[in-house]
Amino acid sequence: MKFSDFICRDAIRANMAALDKEGAIREMVQSLVDAKRVNATEFESIVKAILKREELGSTGIGRGVAVPHTKHPSVDRLIGTVSVSSAGVDFASLDGETVNLFFLLISPPDRPGDHLRALENISRQLRDDTFCRFLKQAKAPQDIALLLDEADNHQFGS
Amino acid sequence: MSEPALKRTVIVANREGLHARPAVLIAKEARKFDARVVIAKGLHEVEATDVLQLMSLGAAQGEQLSLEGSGIEGREAVEAIEQLFLKKFDED
Numbered sequence: 615m616k617f618s619d620f621i622c623r624d625a626i627r628a629n630m631a632a633l634d635k636e637g638a639i640r641e642m643v644q645s646l647v648d649a650k651r652v653n654a655t656e657f658e659s660i661v662k663a664i665l666k667r668e669e670l671g672s673t674g675i676g677r678g679v680a681v682p683h684t685k686h687p688s689v690d691r692l693i694g695t696v697s698v699s700s701a702g703v704d705f706a707s708l709d710g711e712t713v714n715l716f717f718l719l720i721s722p723p724d725r726p727g728d729h730l731r732a733l734e735n736i737s738r739q740l741r742d743d744t745f746c747r748f749l750k751q752a753k754a755p756q757d758i759a760l761l762l763d764e765a766d767n768h769q770f771g772s
Numbered sequence: 773m774s775e776p777a778l779k780r781t782v783i784v785a786n787r788e789g790l791h792a793r794p795a796v797l798i799a800k801e802a803r804k805f806d807a808r809v810v811i812a813k814g815l816h817e818v819e820a821t822d823v824l825q826l827m828s829l830g831a832a833q834g835e836q837l838s839l840e841g842s843g844i845e846g847r848e849a850v851e852a853i854e855q856l857f858l859k860k861f862d863e864d
Contacts, residue, residue, distance in 0.1 A: 673792050675823040676799075681792055708796060708823060726788040727832060733791055734830030741828060 615731040617739075617762040620694045620719070624649035626755040630699035630716070638703045639664050639682055642718040645695055652720070656688040660720060674707025678750060679740060681733065683719035692728040694719040696762070698752050714750045715740075739765045778847045780839045782857040784831045786864050794861040795826035798853055805849035809841045820853060 625645040632638040643660050646652040652660060663684035667673070674680040680703075695718050702712030717736050721729045740746045745765055752758045784790055790798075802809050802820035809820035813835060818825035820839070831837055837857075841850035 671793055671796055675792060675796065675827070677824060679824065683792070708799065726791075730789045730791055730830055730832055733827045737824045737827035740824055 615728070615735045616766040617735065618766050620692045620728075620732050621762060622646060622649050622651045622693055622695050623755075623759050625651060625695035626758045627695070627697040628752050628754050628758060630697045630701075630703070632699070633701060633703055635668065635703065635705050636661075636665060638680075638697070638699070638705070638713075638716060639668075639718070642682070642695055642697050642716060645697070646693065646718075646720070649695075651693050653688060656686070660684065660686050660688070664718070668706075672706040672708065674705035674711075674713050675737075676707055676709040676711065677740070677746070678702070678711055678714045679717070679746070680705045680707065680713040680715070681717045681719065681736065683721070683729065685723040685729075686720050687723055689720050689722055692719065692721040692725065692732055694732065696749075696758055698750060698758065715746070778841045778850045780850050780854050782837050782839060782854055784833055784835045784837065785857065786860040787833055788863065789833050789835070790826060790829055790831035792823070792827060794856070794863075795823045797856055797861055798826055799823045801852050801856060802849060805843075805845040805852070807841050807843035807845040807849035809839060809846070809849045809853060811853075812838045812840070820849075 632641045647654050673682050697716045705713040813829045839850045
């Protein structure tokens with residue numbers, strides 16, 4: 615699976631304003647609403663579901679990366695977005711570090727395989743330190759989109 | 773001198789496979805021991821302490837993985853991680 619298969623380009627954000635977990639999640643889901651990939655009426659329900667998932671254990675997986683996610687019946691296929699925070703967000707990560715790089719995923723309830731393949735793709739690509747560093751340093755959504763395209767084309771780390 | 777390596781084979785039994793939550797559980801468990809545990813899917817080998825590496829296996833339900841422990845607590849570490857797989861990470 616490639617980033618282009620699930621990342622909504624219009625929802626990519628380079629300057630996350632939020633400094634806490636809930637704010638970060640709200641901002642990312644809002645970006646999917648703004649990009650018309652998620653219905654505005656589903657906003658609160660999706661945010662709540664993602665926060666509930668975080669209560670089971672933070673998706674801050676270390677190295678400044680988090681993958682907040684949920685299943686939600688309002689989507690008919692896996693969708694996701696990327697946000698970068700230059701300030702860093704306290705996400706209760708495994709390694710205690712703040713998070714600069716977020717991949718948020720929403721998948722239909724009956725498609726666990728797609729979610730797993732998206733995580734596989736994200737984690738394989740992020741093993742490339744250069745790719746990971748460039749993403750965290752990105753200043754504009756276009757820069758992030760370009761980096762994701764490059765990763766798709768070269769398949770770093772796979 | 774380190775203890776001899778211990779190898780075990782496990783099956784991913786939970787429906788959703790080795791997604792973020794199981795990966796975090798494995799990494800947390802692996803970090804409790806003075807040991808190195810390598811988890812492999814075929815030729816793809818990763819460190820059990822690293823969530824990102826674990827997720828990169830993309831291990832789905834029904835897939836077979838091997839666990840190999842080394843170091844002073846290698847055996848205990850492998851057995852503890854094997855238990856997580858056996859109880860399906862408390863999912864399903």
